[in-house]
Amino acid sequence: GAGVSQSPRYKVAKRGQDVALRCDPISGHVSLFWYQQALGQGPEFLTYFQNEAQLDKSGLPSDRFFAERPEGSVSTLKIQRTQQEDSAVYLCASSSYNQRTSNYGYTFGSGTRLTVV
């Protein structure tokens, strides 16, 4: 597709439930990022993939958070045993180098709003 697609758009989970959030990046984009945006805050980095390799997961807040990108395209962010503090918007972005502009094109998805009740 033309943009980064995330699903579901909204998710309500009961505390303790597991959730899976999906990101469909722009076709051909090598790099994929996940961010967490808490209410009233700026997005914060969670993890980074280059193709299928997870090169940086330093931003994942706990071992309940897990991300994968097995075939180097679609990625899933999984949160186990959700807690109220996990309530946030989860943003995905993909990026690739544009040789014409000598720049990295970087596009965000619309996000998944997770509410843990």
Place this chain on the structure above:
Amino acid sequence: GDSVTQMEGPVTLSEEAFLTINCTYTATGYPSLFWYVQYPGEGLQLLLKATKADDKGSNKGFEATYRKETTSFHLEKGSVQVSDSAVYFCALRGSGGYQKVTFGTGTKLQVIP
């Protein structure tokens, strides 16, 4: 590590007033600088960017100049409209192959008629 500091909001202005939202950054090397905007109920949108020192990014009447000597990237608009009401995020992306974006905490702008 990289960091971005922007002025706290909310900022309330009358229509046609002049807008400045201050942003300063800390980074190694030569980062690219961005302003993103988030309208109520919508996702992040890139507003403008500058990739090297003294570059000026501009879009929709907004401008920001990359000032390496003061490590700043202040956002300005000469005459704001009610439709500019949104949250504005200053951000940077480091140089090199790994392009994580570091955001400021956001500044909420409310423009009243």
